[in-house]
Amino acid sequence: xxxxxRLPGGEAGGVPDPGHTPAGSGIEGSTTADDDxxxxxxxxxALDTAPTGVFEALGDPVRRRLLExxxxxxxxxxxxxxxxxxxxRITQPAVSQHLKxxxxxxxxxxxxxxxxxxYAVDDAGTAAAQAWLARFEDTFAQPLDALAxxxxxxxxxxxxxxxxxxxxxxxxxxxxx
Numbered sequence: 001x002x003x004x005x006r007l008p009g010g011e012a013g014g015v016p017d018p019g020h021t022p023a024g025s026g027i028e029g030s031t032t033a034d035d036d037x038x039x040x041x042x043x044x045x046a047l048d049t050a051p052t053g054v055f056e057a058l059g060d061p062v063r064r065r066l067l068e069x070x071x072x073x074x075x076x077x078x079x080x081x082x083x084x085x086x087x088x089r090i091t092q093p094a095v096s097q098h099l100k101x102x103x104x105x106x107x108x109x110x111x112x113x114x115x116x117x118x119y120a121v122d123d124a125g126t127a128a129a130q131a132w133l134a135r136f137e138d139t140f141a142q143p144l145d146a147l148a149x150x151x152x153x154x155x156x157x158x159x160x161x162x163x164x165x166x167x168x169x170x171x172x173x174x175x176x177x
Contacts, residue, residue, distance in 0.1 A: 054129045057105035062088065063098050067107060067121065074111070074120040 057063055062084065069075065069083050081095045099119060102108040106125030111118045 053101075053105040054107060054125065054132075057101050057107060058129075060098065060101075062090065062095075063102055066095070066098055066102060070108065070119055070121045074118045077117050077119060080119065 058067070065084065065087070066080060069080055077092075077096065077099065080099070081090075081092045084090050084095055099108060099110070103110060106122055106128065108119050108125075109122040111120070
């Protein structure tokens with residue numbers, strides 16, 4: 001690849017090098033003198049209960065796009081490269097590196113068929129990520145329920161203020177403030 005096409009930080013054509021992490025960024029793969037200090041990798045590993053590497057792998061837009069391309073079903077590496085090249089300037093080796101990261105994270109599986117490699121979404125990996133995220137569903141449910149109640153209350157008050165609320169409407173069954 002020509003030097004002009006390489007960007008700072010190991011990026012080629014605007015696509016981050018999957019193995020590159022800025023020094024001192026606190027992202028796995030970087031090394032700093034205080035990795036074992038508070039806030040370092042040792043503490044992060046103890047706190048991380050998510051499936052290993054799944055969310056790090058999904059942090060890259062190219063990898064998310066690869067996963068999206070695999071949703072309909074198994075595809076050869078060549079068609080994945082071609083589909084990505086329509087949207088982004090990326091080489092086949094770079095796509096292979098991204099697929100390797102997705103495989104190591106358990107999100108994608110590969111099957112050899114002669115000289116071709118066929119990739120597919122690994123349901124076990126995505127299920128593990130979904131299970132981890134499911135813990136947060138209830139966290140969002142209560143505030144959204146409260147928002148729905150407040151919106152209904154506001155609509156009821158606007159109708160009453162406009163004088164369109166009749167005595168036979170079911171508004172009286174709803175709680176009031």
